Structures are given as C-alpha cells and as structure tokens.
Amino acid sequence: xxAAARQRPRADAVRITLLSWIGRGRFRQxxxxxxxxxxxxxxxxxxxxxxxxxxSLEDEGLLTRTRGAGTFLIGRPRVKNNLDANFGxxxxxxxxxxxxxxxxxxxxxxxxxxxEGERLxxxxxxxxxxxxxxxxxxxRPVVYTVDVIPAFLVPDRLALLRxxxxxxxxxxxxxxxxxxxxxxxxxxxxxxxxxxxxxKLHVPRGTLVLYLHQIxxxxxxxxxxxxxEHHLADAFEFMVxxxxxxxxxx
Amino acid sequence: xxAAARQRPRADAVRITLLSWIGRGRFRQxxxxxxxxxxxxxxxxxxxxxxxxxxSLEDEGLLTRTRGAGTFLIGRPRVKNNLDANFGxxxxxxxxxxxxxxxxxxxxxxxxxxxEGERLxxxxxxxxxxxxxxxxxxxRPVVYTVDVIPAFLVPDRLALLRxxxxxxxxxxxxxxxxxxxxxxxxxxxxxxxxxxxxxKLHVPRGTLVLYLHQIxxxxxxxxxxxxxEHHLADAFEFMVxxxxxxxxxx
DNA sequence: TCAAGATGATTTGTCAGACAAGTCTTGACA
DNA sequence: TGTCAAGACTTGTCTGACAAATCATCTTGA
Numbered sequence: 001x002x003a004a005a006r007q008r009p010r011a012d013a014v015r016i017t018l019l020s021w022i023g024r025g026r027f028r029q030x031x032x033x034x035x036x037x038x039x040x041x042x043x044x045x046x047x048x049x050x051x052x053x054x055x056s057l058e059d060e061g062l063l064t065r066t067r068g069a070g071t072f073l074i075g076r077p078r079v080k081n082n083l084d085a086n087f088g089x090x091x092x093x094x095x096x097x098x099x100x101x102x103x104x105x106x107x108x109x110x111x112x113x114x115x116e117g118e119r120l121x122x123x124x125x126x127x128x129x130x131x132x133x134x135x136x137x138x139x140r141p142v143v144y145t146v147d148v149i150p151a152f153l154v155p156d157r158l159a160l161l162r163x164x165x166x167x168x169x170x171x172x173x174x175x176x177x178x179x180x181x182x183x184x185x186x187x188x189x190x191x192x193x194x195x196x197x198x199x200k201l202h203v204p205r206g207t208l209v210l211y212l213h214q215i216x217x218x219x220x221x222x223x224x225x226x227x228x229e230h231h232l233a234d235a236f237e238f239m240v241x242x243x244x245x246x247x248x249x250x
Numbered sequence: 251x252x253a254a255a256r257q258r259p260r261a262d263a264v265r266i267t268l269l270s271w272i273g274r275g276r277f278r279q280x281x282x283x284x285x286x287x288x289x290x291x292x293x294x295x296x297x298x299x300x301x302x303x304x305x306s307l308e309d310e311g312l313l314t315r316t317r318g319a320g321t322f323l324i325g326r327p328r329v330k331n332n333l334d335a336n337f338g339x340x341x342x343x344x345x346x347x348x349x350x351x352x353x354x355x356x357x358x359x360x361x362x363x364x365x366e367g368e369r370l371x372x373x374x375x376x377x378x379x380x381x382x383x384x385x386x387x388x389x390r391p392v393v394y395t396v397d398v399i400p401a402f403l404v405p406d407r408l409a410l411l412r413x414x415x416x417x418x419x420x421x422x423x424x425x426x427x428x429x430x431x432x433x434x435x436x437x438x439x440x441x442x443x444x445x446x447x448x449x450k451l452h453v454p455r456g457t458l459v460l461y462l463h464q465i466x467x468x469x470x471x472x473x474x475x476x477x478x479e480h481h482l483a484d485a486f487e488f489m490v491x492x493x494x495x496x497x498x499x500x
Numbered sequence: 501t502c503a504a505g506a507t508g509a510t511t512t513g514t515c516a517g518a519c520a521a522g523t524c525t526t527g528a529c530a
Numbered sequence: 531t532g533t534c535a536a537g538a539c540t541t542g543t544c545t546g547a548c549a550a551a552t553c554a555t556c557t558t559g560a
Binding site: 285286287317318320321 | 539540541542
C-alpha cells in the first residue's frame with residue numbers, strides 16, 4: 001500500500017511511540033535515554049520534532065532533561081484508576097479489572113432550569129437530554145450517574161437515544177455526534193447517600209459515597225456535558241497525579 | 251545591571267511569560283494568537299524555542315494549534331483550589347481567600363514500620379520524622395495532617411525542626427533541604443471522623459471528612475514525603491482538571 | 501597516596517533559514 | 531448567486547550549526 005495519509009502531527013506520533021516504548025520497558029527507570037540525535041534518527045524525525053515530544057513527556061512527569069547530562073526516565077509508580085488517565089466510569093471499572101454493566105437506565109427530555117442552564121451555558125427554557133443510569137461492576141451496583149446534555153447537540157433519533165443509555169458517552173460523542181471532548185473540570189466531596197441514591201444502589205440511607213460533579217468541554221471551550229456521579233465509597237479508590245511546584249521557582 | 255545568570259531553560263521562561271499574558275487577558279478567549287514568527291520576535295527567542303513553550307501550553311489545555319489556521323486560546327473557566335495547581339494545604343487555604351494557621355503542632359521521631367517503610371522505600375527500622383498538625387482557616391480547625399519524612403533527609407538541628415511545624419513543608423524542602431518536589435500521587439476517599447480525628451478538629455465523631463493520602467517524589471523519582479490529611483467535608487471543595495481522551499485517537 | 505584542579509568528550513539548549521502542507525480569503529467565472 | 535481556483539497566510543518539519551552545561555579522565559601539587 002502507498003503512503004498513508006497522515007494528519008496527526010509527527011511530534012504527537014513520536015510522543016505516542018515513546019510512550020509505548022516506555023510502557024514496554026525499553027528504557028530502564030532512572031537511567032539515561034539515548035542521546036537526542038540518535039533517537040531522532042531511529043524515529044526518522046528531526047531533533048526539533050523529537051524535542052517537542054520530549055517536552056510533552058517531561059510535562060507529564062515521565063522524564064527529566066538536563067543540559068549536558070542527558071534525558072532520564074523517571075521511575076514513577078504506575079497508577080491505575082487515576083482521574084488523569086481514565087475518562088468515564090465504564091473505563092474506570094474496566095481498568096480495575098471488573099466487568100462494567102447497567103442495572104437501570106432511563107432517558108428523558110426536560111427544560112434546563114437555572115442551575116444546569118448556567119453550567120451548560122443555556123437559557124433556562126432550553127431543553128436538555130437527561131441520562132439516568134445505575135452502573136454495576138461485576139454485577140454489583142457501585143455508581144449512580146446522571147448525565148445532562150444540551151438537547152440541540154443530539155439529533156432526535158430513537159436509535160441514538162437508545163445507544164446513549166447503553167454505551168460510553170464519550171465514544172458516542174465522538175463517533176456519533178462528532179464532538180471531541182477536550183477536557184473536563186471535576187469537583188468532588190464526600191457525602192452520605194440520600195434516600196434516592198440509597199434506593200438506587202441498594203444500600204442503607206446514610207452510606208458513605210463520593211459525589212463527583214464534572215463539566216466537560218469541547219475543543220472550543222464550549223460546555224457539552226454535565227455529569228453527576230455518586231460513587232460507593234468502598235468500591236473505588238480515586239487517585240490523581242499532581243504536578244509539583246518544582247520546575248524551580250523564579 | 252549586567253546580564254543575570256540564567257539557568258532556567260528559555261523555553262520554560264517563555265512558557266511562564268505566555269501564562270502571565272494569558273492570565274492578564276492579553277489574548278481574547280477563543281481568538282487567534284499572533285503568528286509564531288511575530289511572537290518569537292517579540293519574546294526574543296527562536297521559533298523552535300517558542301514552539302516548545304506552545305506545545306507545553308497546548309498539553310495543559312490552554313490553547314490549540316492547527317496547521318494552516320493558527321494558534322487559538324481556549325476559553326476555560328478559571329478554577330481555584332484545584333488539585334492540579336495547588337500544592338499543600340497552606341496554599342489551598344490561602345487561595346480560598348482565608349487565613350491559614352495552626353492550632354497544634356508536634357514533631358517526633360520513630361521507626362518507619364512496615365507500611366510507611368514500603369511507601370517511602372525504607373527498611374522497617376529506619377527512622378522517620380513525623381509532623382503532626384491541626385491546621386486552621388480563619389481560626390477554625392479544618393484539616394488534620396500527619397506528614398512522614400525519612401529521617402536521613404533532615405539534619406538534626408532543633409531550629410530546623412521548629413521550622414518544620416510552622417511553615418509550608420514544600421518551601422522548607424526546597425529552601426532548607428535542597429529537595430525539589432517534582433510530583434505527587436494522591437489518593438482519596440470519603441470517610442467518617444474517627445475518635446482521634448474528631449477530637450482534633452472539634453467535631454462530633456462520625457462527621458464527614460475527606461481522607462487524602464499523598465506520596466511526593468523528587469526529580470529522580472525517589473519518595474521523600476508521605477502525607478495523611480483529613481479534611482473537613484464542608485470546609486473545602488476539591489477540584490481537578492482532567493485532560494480529555496480527545497487529541498484524536500489513532 | 502590522595503585530593504584538587506584542568507581538560508576534553510558528550511549531551512542538551514538555542515538559533516537561523518528554508519520549504520512543505522494545510523487553511524482561509526478573495527476574486528473570477530459560469 | 532453559487533462554484534471553483536489562485537494566492538496569501540500560518541503551522542509543521544527539516545537541516546546544520548554553535549553555545550552551554552555536565553561528567554569522566556588526566557594532570558598536578560602537597
């Protein structure tokens with residue numbers, strides 16, 4: 001076959017290649033990587049392109065570069081189930097080694113109201129689609145989620161709505177609606193299960209849960225999804241990798 | 251004055267300059283930035299250096315670059331008190347507009363034990379310094395923290411120990427011990443106040459708290475600090491910015 | 501013998517200039 | 531009025547070069 005049409009910037013491709021090399025243990029933790037000219041030659045790119053990829057990996061905390069010394073792989077404990085990498089409940093459950101599923105799922109349409117209206121940048125009487133789901137890990141209900149989507153984003157096709165309640169919202173956004181979620185802002189707090197939540201998750205009222213609210217934005221910064229999630233406290237452990245203040249202050 | 255000795259890579263300096271420009275609203279949200287050659291000239295660096303800084307800001311989700319079109323500032327809601335930016339309780343309280351303080355603070359030395367030993371990569375009978383503090387916001391106790399540091403990192407000077415209990419650990423690490431914290435891995439879960447915690451924070455037993463455990467690493471990936479924090483649930487809201495799966499999958 | 505300083509090879513940081521590839525605007529044309 | 535082509539503009543990448551910092555080695559002196 002001929003040369004594949006490429007649209008992804010080479011620097012991104014290089015970044016991904018290096019990531020997989022690191023993941024497969026090609027470089028040893030704490031040890032030096034091959035010098036840039038050598039790596040660039042092997043990857044078939046210029047040093048400038050390689051350096052953009054390295055900068056990216058350095059920002060992610062995977063390696064450090066020191067002028068005159070070299071580029072070193074940082075030995076960092078691999079964290080599963082962390083908020084940085086996993087996007088969406090389905091993936092989180094799967095990466096914990098459990099089987100994701102649904103116990104109940106509903107969709108309905110209503111007016112946004114003042115709160116969701118403000119969050120999603122809508123008028124109070126604009127319509128939203130509300131997806132209401134009880135999600136299970138290995139058959140046990142562990143998360144109750146309510147997702148709110150501006151109605152004008154979703155074509156009113158029954159098949160699509162049916163898909164909404166079954167699959168990963170992020171996949172549907174990307175594949176069906178052509179919306180790429182760029183980033184999300186999550187806030188969370190400990191809470192006790194209210195009567196509604198307790199009923200849904202089959203636990204006593206007052207059980208410990210982690211309430212997480214997240215707003216997702218597309219590439220232009222437009223809010224496209226508002227999610228409310230009630231996680232059973234003993235079912236998951238949440239993690240996040242925090243970039244240090246390091247990088248030497250001015 | 252003469253040229254200051256510079257050690258920070260120019261690309262980092264450019265990144266910080268651009269950050270401050272963005273923060274001050276020099277570029278409008280969603281609009282295009284000046285073309286790279288122009289920006290580079292204004293900043294007094296080459297395009298390659300500028301591009302490394304831009305790549306960094308793109309990774310942080312602040313802007314997007316499209317070949318042929320330009321570089322665009324993303325309009326993203328400014329989040330205070332988020333886990334990505336704030337490192338340490340002192341700073342978090344301060345950035346919430348409150349006055350940080352201490353109600354009680356103790357330091358003692360003991361053997362690491364098996365648990366902390368493993369976390370900090372020590373033998374069970376290696377010594378650790380334990381800093382035990384009740385922290386207040388505007389005078390009200392809101393966080394109970396226990397910090398564990400390998401003893402060999404801390405010179406046994408009384409003045410230093412006294413400082414440990416009063417100031418920001420991160421500042422002391424950097425300024426007194428010469429250790430730059432590079433990143434931390436935090437895990438958290440909702441919990442109820444045990445008797446100890448309840449006493450310290452002056453709340454009834456069983457009160458809702460967020461328990462957060464974090465291990466901080468230096469630039470070489472060596473663990474240097476293990477922190478246990480019990481946050482009063484109603485005192486703070488935790489936030490984290492999550493990078494989307496976006497970036498277009500292969 | 502050992503410690504301190506000088507030397508040179510190695511490696512990242514930065515620059516300059518050039519061209520390719522993609523996007524967007526403008527204007528000609530049917 | 532709608533369609534298409536040309537051209538200006540902008541990011542993506544390459545080549546080659548030099549500066550600056552680190553590290554290992556060797557020399558020198560006590």
